[in-house]
Amino acid sequence: MGFFNSIFGSRKEQSSEPTGPFVNPVQVEFHSHLIPGVDDGVETFEQSLEILENFHKMGMRKVITTPHIMSDFYKNGPENLIPLRDELRLKLKEKGIDLELEVAAEYMVDDGFQDKIAAGNLLTFGPKKRHILIELPFMEEPRNFKQSIFELQVNGYQVILAHPERYPYMGMQRERFLELKDQGVLFQMNMLSLLGYYSKGVMETAQYLVEKGMVDLVGSDTHHIRHFALLPEVHQNRWYHKVCQADLINNIL
Numbered sequence: 462m463g464f465f466n467s468i469f470g471s472r473k474e475q476s477s478e479p480t481g482p483f484v485n486p487v488q489v490e491f492h493s494h495l496i497p498g499v500d501d502g503v504e505t506f507e508q509s510l511e512i513l514e515n516f517h518k519m520g521m522r523k524v525i526t527t528p529h530i531m532s533d534f535y536k537n538g539p540e541n542l543i544p545l546r547d548e549l550r551l552k553l554k555e556k557g558i559d560l561e562l563e564v565a566a567e568y569m570v571d572d573g574f575q576d577k578i579a580a581g582n583l584l585t586f587g588p589k590k591r592h593i594l595i596e597l598p599f600m601e602e603p604r605n606f607k608q609s610i611f612e613l614q615v616n617g618y619q620v621i622l623a624h625p626e627r628y629p630y631m632g633m634q635r636e637r638f639l640e641l642k643d644q645g646v647l648f649q650m651n652m653l654s655l656l657g658y659y660s661k662g663v664m665e666t667a668q669y670l671v672e673k674g675m676v677d678l679v680g681s682d683t684h685h686i687r688h689f690a691l692l693p694e695v696h697q698n699r700w701y702h703k704v705c706q707a708d709l710i711n712n713i714l
């Protein structure tokens with residue numbers, strides 16, 4: 462999109478938009494990697510605080526950060542993440558940044574995931590602390606995916622699938638989205654997917670999910686400040702405006 466279009470929107474885009482400047486209705490930023498040194502996200506408290514301060518300036522009242530938990534690479538859990546969250550909260554307070562901070566997780570559905578469900582010590586969020594964020598490998602759908610959803614649901618968890626638009630095996634077989642929806646899985650779309658940040662195919666699948674009204678919540682998936690720096694462009698994107706007209710659950714989390 463050209464400079465003037467990115468500022469003012471094209472004529473076609475304007476015709477489908479409500480009049481007046483776009484005001485981002487999302488006040489709860491969900492899905493990011495801002496606990497320092499625990500995954501492929503930020504490495505220092507300074508980097509984390511810089512991004513959190515920017516989210517606050519952007520109008521967020523709350524950030525739910527979601528470090529990776531994997532059985533092999535990122536062996537995180539409540540034991541190490543909650544003390545780091547507390548330290549970060551303290552630093553936010555010291556800097557006078559009035560931002561709520563929660564830590565949840567982005568659980569990889571891998572061979573060890575069902576043991577974690579059985580243990581019950583999961584990092585959850587939401588009004589009843591029963592929402593849980595899961596992610597899948599990019600190469601293929603794991604064999605224990607369906608069973609994991611079932612085990613989570615019978616234990617009373619509300620399953621949220623992270624960035625469904627990013628899994629090629631789903632983008633190429635879109636009826637899979639409907640099946641998951643029918644099973645009660647919520648979808649969290651990455652905002653940067655709408656910019657073509659990951660690939661054109663991911664962008665088109667994201668647009669499809671928006672068009673079909675399948676997106677339940679949006680997240681930035683911020684790993685570093687360069688991700689954050691792209692968000693103003695997202696706020697100019699007509700597909701983002703469209704998804705914001707849906708019943709997103711961000712603000713109730």
Ligand SMILES: [Fe+2]
Nearest residue numbers: 492493567682
């Ligand atoms: Fe993530």
